[in-house]
Amino acid sequence: MGFEALLGAVAEVASGGSILFLLAGVFLGLCFGVIPGLGGTTALALLIPVTFGMDSLDAMYLAGGVMGATSFGGSITAILLNTPGTAPNAATTFDGYPLAQQGKAGLAIGAAACASSMGGLIGLVTLIIFIPLAKEIVLSFGPAEFFLLTVLGLAAIAVSVRGKLLRGLIAGGVGLIIAFIGADTITGDLRFTGGINYLWDGVPLVPALTGMFAISQMIELALKGGTVATSSGQDEAANMKISGVGEGVLSVFKNWGVLLRGSVIGTLIGAIPGLGGTVASFLAYSSTVQTDKDPESYGKGNIRGVIAPESANNAKDGGSLIPTVAFGIPGSAETALFLGILVLHGIDPGPTILLYHEREIYGLIVAITFAAVAASLIGLVLSRFLVLITRIDVGIVVPVVVAISLTGVYVLDGRMADVLLTVIMGVIGYLMIRFDYPRLTLVIALVLGETAERSFHQVQLISDGQPLGFMMTRGISVLLIAAIIITFFLPIARKLFQKKSAA
Numbered sequence: 081m082g083f084e085a086l087l088g089a090v091a092e093v094a095s096g097g098s099i100l101f102l103l104a105g106v107f108l109g110l111c112f113g114v115i116p117g118l119g120g121t122t123a124l125a126l127l128i129p130v131t132f133g134m135d136s137l138d139a140m141y142l143a144g145g146v147m148g149a150t151s152f153g154g155s156i157t158a159i160l161l162n163t164p165g166t167a168p169n170a171a172t173t174f175d176g177y178p179l180a181q182q183g184k185a186g187l188a189i190g191a192a193a194c195a196s197s198m199g200g201l202i203g204l205v206t207l208i209i210f211i212p213l214a215k216e217i218v219l220s221f222g223p224a225e226f227f228l229l230t231v232l233g234l235a236a237i238a239v240s241v242r243g244k245l246l247r248g249l250i251a252g253g254v255g256l257i258i259a260f261i262g263a264d265t266i267t268g269d270l271r272f273t274g275g276i277n278y279l280w281d282g283v284p285l286v287p288a289l290t291g292m293f294a295i296s297q298m299i300e301l302a303l304k305g306g307t308v309a310t311s312s313g314q315d316e317a318a319n320m321k322i323s324g325v326g327e328g329v330l331s332v333f334k335n336w337g338v339l340l341r342g343s344v345i346g347t348l349i350g351a352i353p354g355l356g357g358t359v360a361s362f363l364a365y366s367s368t369v370q371t372d373k374d375p376e377s378y379g380k381g382n383i384r385g386v387i388a389p390e391s392a393n394n395a396k397d398g399g400s401l402i403p404t405v406a407f408g409i410p411g412s413a414e415t416a417l418f419l420g421i422l423v424l425h426g427i428d429p430g431p432t433i434l435l436y437h438e439r440e441i442y443g444l445i446v447a448i449t450f451a452a453v454a455a456s457l458i459g460l461v462l463s464r465f466l467v468l469i470t471r472i473d474v475g476i477v478v479p480v481v482v483a484i485s486l487t488g489v490y491v492l493d494g495r496m497a498d499v500l501l502t503v504i505m506g507v508i509g510y511l512m513i514r515f516d517y518p519r520l521t522l523v524i525a526l527v528l529g530e531t532a533e534r535s536f537h538q539v540q541l542i543s544d545g546q547p548l549g550f551m552m553t554r555g556i557s558v559l560l561i562a563a564i565i566i567t568f569f570l571p572i573a574r575k576l577f578q579k580k581s582a583a
Contacts, residue, residue: 131143152459197394249521287499394452539551
């Protein structure tokens with residue numbers, strides 16, 4: 081069934097006009113990836129209202145194009161300007177920029193393009209293999225398991241933010257509070273509305289996500305001012321000769337072990353909610369340095385130092401979709417925004433998403449696979465021109481992005497209250513950036529809050545008010561409870577071990 085659905089999604093892309101949405105997503109993802117500070121989360125936040133009225137599968141193609149293209153877009157500026165377009169591309173600067181300074185920019189960009197596309201393909205093949213197993217797992221889950229999964233997802237994301245466990249838990253708690261605003265899903269009682277009729281149905285997800293990512297990022301850019309990249313870096317990139325691209329592509333196949341290791345690391349790290357591409361790319365880079373016979377050559381222009389992080393960066397997209405399609409738990413900020421697009425199209429996030437919306441999920445897989453390859457090809461051709469985007473003053477970028485965001489949110493339902501909510505969430509998002517609180521924890525709590533509450537009420541009704549005793553009689557529930565406890569105590573155990581080692 082899964083293979084047939086995959087072939088059907090490929091046929092729909094090849095036979096219809098959906099390829100245009102896919103190409104539009106790829107180009108948008110490249111542009112947003114090139115501009116440091118924006119990235120895929122901002123692009124997807126802008127797209128949420130834009131996809132309103134579109135066919136659900138076309139929306140998947142557009143979102144998939146963005147998700148598959150931003151990673152390579154960020155590597156272009158990382159190599160040419162020493163300015164990573166997205167946070168995971170920071171590891172690419174270590175050896176990519178020294179290669180560019182040596183006149184080997186084409187070699188580095190060619191290797192990054194090939195490693196990105198191959199890493200994306202490996203990560204998505206892993207996802208395709210996993211989906212049939214995930215469906216069987218989902219069918220064995222009940223309300224108790226769904227509730228514990230949401231708790232485990234929030235715990236894993238809060239704990240994964242190293243050194244910010246308390247801040248992650250606070251952000252998750254605030255997200256749950258916001259998710260509980262409005263009518264109770266079981267009793268229908270109104271809660272925390274403050275007498276405002278607009279909040280009876282709860283806080284709309286689309287304006288909240290748009291404000292939390294797009295508007296907050298624009299506030300930060302506006303306060304920094306200037307242009308995205310320094311003038312000297314711009315001039316250097318504009319005059320830089322890009323040659324040896326073919327040699328860079330061949331270097332990936334010559335170092336296939338580095339490619340495979342980076343892709344596996346990216347897929348595994350991406351599957352753990354909250355870790356994301358930054359951890360994957362830095363871990364892939366460090367493991368490559370540690371296992372190389374000549375570790376001293378890294379940081380001076382070793383091509384393996386470009387291949388490893390770029391393959392991990394794109395492979396993590398397939399990995400992050402594993403918890404998303406299997407359990408409805410977003411694996412990253414981008415997949416959380418992707419769930420916002422699903423909600424807009426009447427598809428409720430949760431474990432049943434794979435059972436009833438297989439067409440859309442496989443459409444997304446096809447889109448990201450195509451985007452990973454197309455972004456590399458288009459990026460190779462347009463790399464020098466895409467770098468010129470970084471010359472645009474933020475005084476132009478910020479008003480354009482804010483106007484598109486607010487207009488899109490308003491057009492969605494024609495309510496000014498949505499616009500006001502977007503601005504409020506944008507200010508909250510900026511304050512979280514300013515005081516170093518993880519936004520992803522809040523967003524995922526907001527997305528999963530309704531599912532957690534509904535499942536908990538169902539467990540209470542089934543168990544006659546004894547939910548814990550009921551859960552302890554179910555094998556999968558016991559395993560999930562143990563996983564939650566281990567997740568919370570793992571950072572404490574790690575600190576104790578480090579203190580003993582230091583002593």
